[in-house]
Amino acid sequence: xxxxxxxxxxxxxFARILANLGFSERKADLCSEIFAVNSLDGIYSHxxxxxxxxxxxxxxxxxxxxAEPGLIKSLGSLEQWNGNLGPGPLNGLFATERAMELAxxxxxxxVAIGNTNHWMRGGTYxxxxxxxxxxxxxxxxxxxxxxxxxxxxxxxxxxxxxFAVPFGKEAIVLDFAMSQFSYGKLEKYQLDxxxxxxPGGFNKDGKLTSVPGEIISxxxxxxxxxxxxxxxxxxxxxxxxxxxxxxxxxxxxxxxAEYSLSQVFIxxxxxxxxxxxxxxxxxxxIIKNFKESDPAEPGIEIRFPGENVVNTREENRKNxxxxxNGIWETILAL
Amino acid sequence: xxxxxxxxxxxxxFARILANLGFSERKADLCSEIFAVNSLDGIYSHxxxxxxxxxxxxxxxxxxxxAEPGLIKSLGSLEQWNGNLGPGPLNGLFATERAMELAxxxxxxxVAIGNTNHWMRGGTYxxxxxxxxxxxxxxxxxxxxxxxxxxxxxxxxxxxxxFAVPFGKEAIVLDFAMSQFSYGKLEKYQLDxxxxxxPGGFNKDGKLTSVPGEIISxxxxxxxxxxxxxxxxxxxxxxxxxxxxxxxxxxxxxxxAEYSLSQVFIxxxxxxxxxxxxxxxxxxxIIKNFKESDPAEPGIEIRFPGENVVNTREENRKNxxxxxNGIWETILAL
Numbered sequence: 120x121x122x123x124x125x126x127x128x129x130x131x132x133f134a135r136i137l138a139n140l141g142f143s144e145r146k147a148d149l150c151s152e153i154f155a156v157n158s159l160d161g162i163y164s165h166x167x168x169x170x171x172x173x174x175x176x177x178x179x180x181x182x183x184x185x186a187e188p189g190l191i192k193s194l195g196s197l198e199q200w201n202g203n204l205g206p207g208p209l210n211g212l213f214a215t216e217r218a219m220e221l222a223x224x225x226x227x228x229x230v231a232i233g234n235t236n237h238w239m240r241g242g243t244y245x246x247x248x249x250x251x252x253x254x255x256x257x258x259x260x261x262x263x264x265x266x267x268x269x270x271x272x273x274x275x276x277x278x279x280x281x282f283a284v285p286f287g288k289e290a291i292v293l294d295f296a297m298s299q300f301s302y303g304k305l306e307k308y309q310l311d312x313x314x315x316x317x318p319g320g321f322n323k324d325g326k327l328t329s330v331p332g333e334i335i336s337x338x339x340x341x342x343x344x345x346x347x348x349x350x351x352x353x354x355x356x357x358x359x360x361x362x363x364x365x366x367x368x369x370x371x372x373x374x375x376a377e378y379s380l381s382q383v384f385i386x387x388x389x390x391x392x393x394x395x396x397x398x399x400x401x402x403x404x405i406i407k408n409f410k411e412s413d414p415a416e417p418g419i420e421i422r423f424p425g426e427n428v429v430n431t432r433e434e435n436r437k438n439x440x441x442x443x444n445g446i447w448e449t450i451l452a453l
Numbered sequence: 454x455x456x457x458x459x460x461x462x463x464x465x466x467f468a469r470i471l472a473n474l475g476f477s478e479r480k481a482d483l484c485s486e487i488f489a490v491n492s493l494d495g496i497y498s499h500x501x502x503x504x505x506x507x508x509x510x511x512x513x514x515x516x517x518x519x520a521e522p523g524l525i526k527s528l529g530s531l532e533q534w535n536g537n538l539g540p541g542p543l544n545g546l547f548a549t550e551r552a553m554e555l556a557x558x559x560x561x562x563x564v565a566i567g568n569t570n571h572w573m574r575g576g577t578y579x580x581x582x583x584x585x586x587x588x589x590x591x592x593x594x595x596x597x598x599x600x601x602x603x604x605x606x607x608x609x610x611x612x613x614x615x616f617a618v619p620f621g622k623e624a625i626v627l628d629f630a631m632s633q634f635s636y637g638k639l640e641k642y643q644l645d646x647x648x649x650x651x652p653g654g655f656n657k658d659g660k661l662t663s664v665p666g667e668i669i670s671x672x673x674x675x676x677x678x679x680x681x682x683x684x685x686x687x688x689x690x691x692x693x694x695x696x697x698x699x700x701x702x703x704x705x706x707x708x709x710a711e712y713s714l715s716q717v718f719i720x721x722x723x724x725x726x727x728x729x730x731x732x733x734x735x736x737x738x739i740i741k742n743f744k745e746s747d748p749a750e751p752g753i754e755i756r757f758p759g760e761n762v763v764n765t766r767e768e769n770r771k772n773x774x775x776x777x778n779g780i781w782e783t784i785l786a787l
Contacts, residue, residue, distance in 0.1 A: 197722075226563065299681075
């Protein structure tokens with residue numbers, strides 16, 4: 120059963136639970152806001168639905184509530200940080216803000232952070248930076264959860280990648296994983312008795328399939344763009360772990376639990392660019408042209424990345440955030 | 454008929470032609486080297502096979518042989534440059550070198566260049582930076598050559614994206630376009646009477662197809678990862694054109710010829726990182742683990758991006774570079 124919870128109620132429940140686990144008032148507030156906003160924006164998998172797992176990770180000691188990131192080395196516009204196993208969303212916010220500070224000084228700022236934790240929704244950091252007027256590129260590695268192209272055992276991560284730019288009062292935010300469909304999505308399709316809308320992996324005969332159960336059983340989910348997404352996953356993992364001096368997907372996977380990840384946060388300051396006055400008009404033209412695409416089927420609306428989020432946000436603000444009754448009861452009991 | 458041309462002969466033929474078109478000795482040497490190395494590395498489509506088109510662009514005035522890039526604005530670690538319609542490969546080399554200089558000073562350097570031209574093979578700049586010890590991220594926009602997801606007319610570019618890192622004496626270099634297969638590849642499959650190895654676009658009924666002729670006729674080539682590659686193409690175009698202050702895919706396409714592109718070159722200095730001594734060992738572990746993947750079918754070798762290039766390079770160095778007889782005669786007559 121789906122129930123509807125207001126943003127305020129959800130956030131204060133999260134904050135109550137985090138405070139009980141040793142989060143300071145400020146950190147409980149920040150962290151509960153991230154989980155509640157992700158839910159408000161419709162990214163339930165990395166909001167309310169993920170909250171109980173986040174709590175388990177804290178209880179297991181993988182996530183340290185009061186740990187603060189520590190500077191390892193500054194090279195000027197690039198800094199290496201140790202996340203000290205602090206909460207991923209708090210470390211992620213910190214790294215985004217630090218990258219923006221660096222970008223204000225010299226145009227671009229990059230923070231590479233190792234020994235951090237799952238950042239939940241990558242879009243959080245893209246929206247944050249873009250709303251302050253920065254372009255943003257960021258990514259995280261993960262445990263191995265996908266086979267390399269041509270292989271059948273998990274050796275690469277789905278390593279979500281985020282690109283964001285300011286757009287009027289909102290933003291254009293692309294937040295995507297290197298797997299075509301997450302296991303969460305595949306299980307949802309299976310539960311609903313549906314096929315994936317396009318092939319999402321291989322069946323036991325090594326053929327592409329849209330039957331979610333077949334992909335779940337072979338565990339050969341498709342990287343985006345076949346060999347291209349496999350290569351991109353590898354490069355993102357290498358860059359994050361090498362520059363941060365943190366663990367790679369290979370090393371994370373050896374731990375048996377997904378913690379101590381490596382992440383990259385790059386902010387680009389648009390404020391002082393030579394063509395500042397041109398930016399808004401040029402961007403409007405790009406989006407206008409994009410949206411005026413001739414739809415393949417009548418009635419299809421061509422949407423830019425993040426466009427739906429704004430609508431969902433308004434709807435959930437009005438009607439409450441839809442939550443599975445069981446999940447909400449689990450949370451209330453935490 | 455395929456003939457085999459030595460690297461040296463190919464390079465000196467290119468240099469002769471470029472010198473006749475007003476390239477200085479230094480620029481003819483640099484530019485002919487890029488086209489010849491791309492061919493040596495097996496990227497014929499952006500080497501010898503593309504050279505006649507490059508010459509046509511010069512003759513049509515889209516590419517200005519002696520134009521030099523000019524600094525528009527420096528923000529410190531981020532610089533905006535005007536390519537002044539100079540040769541794409543020379544502007545690309547310049548921007549890569551400049552990004553590396555900036556990275557040496559403060560860890561990361563970014564050059565955004567507008568009003569430049571087709572960079573030919575993106576890998577050129579990745580290999581260049583990685584061989585000097587830098588991690589590299591770069592991309593270019595293009596004219597519109599692909600429909601946005603859900604659409605049927607060309608509104609987005611295939612916008613190649615490059616990631617590179619040093620690896621021993623060589624490099625790991627990922628160089629890929631946002632379209633699953635280029636039109637060049639589709640035409641080759643069609644000519645050879647073959648299907649694409651995986652679905653590469655839509656047929657007239659809006660279904661995924663592996664028949665190259667069907668894709669060529671609908672012009673609905675597939676973005677990598679379906680909607681994900683469509684979104685990534687849009688973001689790369691926005692970032693390059695906005696930060697460079699150059700033309701977007703939309704604006705380029707209005708010109709009727711593909712010139713005055715926008716590109717981004719980001720170099721990251723690995724030399725002064727805190728974990729410098731760990732980098733090589735960690736990278737070796739990542740690649741070893743990747744290559745030890747369990748192949749989906751016996752005999753498949755799991756290869757990292759750029760691994761094949763090194764083999765092709767050695768082979769072409771030994772046997773000569775394979776060239777279509779007709780293309781070579783066209784070049785000799787230039």
